[in-house]
Amino acid sequence: MTVEELIDLLKVSLPEGLTPLQETVLRFTWEGKTYASMAAETNYVKEYLSRTASELWSTLSNFWEEEIGKNNLRQVFELRQLTKAQRQAIEQIRRDRTTPVLEFPGGPLAVNSPFYIERPPxxxxxxxxxxxxxxxxxxxxxxxxxxxxxxxxxxxxxxxxxxxxxxxxxxxxxxxxxxxxxxxxxxxxxxxxxxxxxxxxxxxxxxxxxxxxxxxxxxxxxxxxxxxxxxxxxxxxxxxxxxxxxxxxxxxxxxxxxxxxxxxxxxxxxxxxxxxxxxxxxxxxxxxxxxxxxxxxxxxSPTFTSEQVLALAQRHGLDWTTSQTKQLMGMVGGHPYLTRLALYYICQGELTLKHILQEAPTESGIYCDHLRKIMTVVQADTALENALKKVIATDHPVKLVAAIAYKLDSMGLVNINGDFVTPSCELYRLYFKNQMLQN
Missing domain, CATH: 3.40.50.300 (P-loop containing nucleotide triphosphate hydrolases)
Structure with a gap:
């Protein structure tokens, strides 16, 4: 079996399933990585990863009633064939993932929602x-x-x-x-x-x-x-x-x-x-x-990576390429809600990606309510409004008073790099430029 089949099998077989960290340890172990390299890639302390892995190997050994550890994980499972019942269980969990009931983005995602994308660690x-x-x-x-x-x-x-x-x-x-x-x-x-x-x-x-x-x-x-x-x-x-x-x-x-x-x-x-x-x-x-x-x-909470955006598109049942992922991220920068809203309309067949991107920074686009709400908050604070005008008026990083920069950052409007800020995504740059600098 493959590592993906093993992970899906464990999710439906173990009483408490798999934690995100256990899944990460399984993938890295399958690839032959050391705990030191795992720690470097995940920002976990090596000792903590090792302890988590040890508990996982104990669980797997007890479940299969044979010794399973880091050194023989792939050897034990790679040549093992899935039983009919195991194959059916895996197919069911994958059908559940690929045929979700669409939820209109807005509120928090339920614990069992297939549209929640984990952002390790x-x-x-x-x-x-x-x-x-x-x-x-x-x-x-x-x-x-x-x-x-x-x-x-x-x-x-x-x-x-x-x-x-x-x-x-x-x-x-x-x-x-x-x-x-x-x-x-x-x-x-x-x-x-x-x-x-x-x-x-x-x-x-x-x-x-x-x-x-x-x-x-x-x-x-x-x-x-x-x-x-x-x-x-x-x-x-x-x-x-x-x-x-x-x-x-x-x-x-x-x-x-x-x-x-x-x-x-x-x-x-x-x-x-x-x-x-x-x-x-x-x-x-x-x-x-x-x-x-x-x-x-x-x-x-960080923005989505390109891999996470692609995974979310696939969970919506969309057969996307990295090119389409890059186009959407070029506008919304991996913002979870903005990404999900676009995927929702595309999945519903109401709009194409091209249409969404063309209308995105306008009053007729799908993001208009979100943008108006932010505009109301910004315009209620003269210092914030003036600072944002400075940021969107140029293509170069802008230096702001620290307190103002952090306020804009806390609203998700800018990225801070050292003493300078830039718009956090093209959507915000275009919309606020049109609304605030049109005169």
Missing amino acids: IESLACEEVTKPGSIIRIKAPWKMGKTSLMLRILDRAESQKYRTVTIDFQQAEKTVFSTTDKFFRWFSSNVGLKLQLEPKLDEYWDEDIGRKVSCTIYFQAYLLPQAQCPLVLALNEINRVFEYPEIAEEFFSLLRSWYEQARSLKIWQNLRLILTYSTEIYIPLQINQSPFNVGLPLK
Whole structure:
């Protein structure tokens, strides 16, 4: 059998399937690579890869009831013939991959969606980190780059470990929640308890004399965490909404940092694992030792590579070539949402790639809503608008004030290289040039 057949067979045969990192180890081992070369290509520590591989060889050996390891993997399987049942199982999993039900791009991708493209090593790093006591995972990326989809996969990993999971989406919070700091802390604490399906007991633990931060801490330490009876993964989605209220943000984020620090000495806090997703830079004055944004595992969702764009096209059932992949990437630069939107319309037979590319930077193109939303944000900030005008007015890299450059980068509009920035993709350069410099 081939390595692809082996991987598909293991996915349907092993009780827990294969993790992305295990799949990577299998491929590299099949190619005869050493753990050192694997580490160099994946940015994993060699010892961690070796440990992961050792656990994999043990699983395979137990499953097939024969000794299987790095030195004989290919020898054992390459000449082995698939049984009829195994061939049928592989054919079924491949049919499921190649005949997906089309989903209109926009929201997060379900854990079982065939349209989710992994971007190694971030998935493996995140799924490993969530199992560590008292951990924090920080996912930062511009709008529509796949933050929530990645978060769902981390939560799925946590649930497979029998952890409790709770998601708080700050986009769902009404404006009145942010009217006072005390109201915000009570709303936050109450929501976590309700999602754990626990009886509300906030008034029993809240004490104005000791303050909201201490009250919130006691509510978690004495009630929520013990009642969970296992590790609790708390996912805080789109926390950039809190950035809009500096007084609340300063107290809330320093509280999260204090919980992280307490996990170093109090066992109960080791059961709390935090996932923070946000799409803008942090521009609130937090002292280094009071910020949760300089600890834990930082992840930044990257754009797709050409290989990943081609793989996504194939999952849409399109028989694409590298030439078509390069044409689309030349316009959208591998942006996940922009890529998927184009593939959706092409797969539906509504538009051709040529038509999409011609209309892309115009008000009649498929990206008009996305572009208008970004334009609204940019025009609300004069400094951002003026800076973006400078970037798109020339074909050469432009030097900007650091804070402005990072704001544009956090919106996904520019790439930063040293002290200089350039437009992140041709779509943004053309659209904003037409809209902002037409006079």
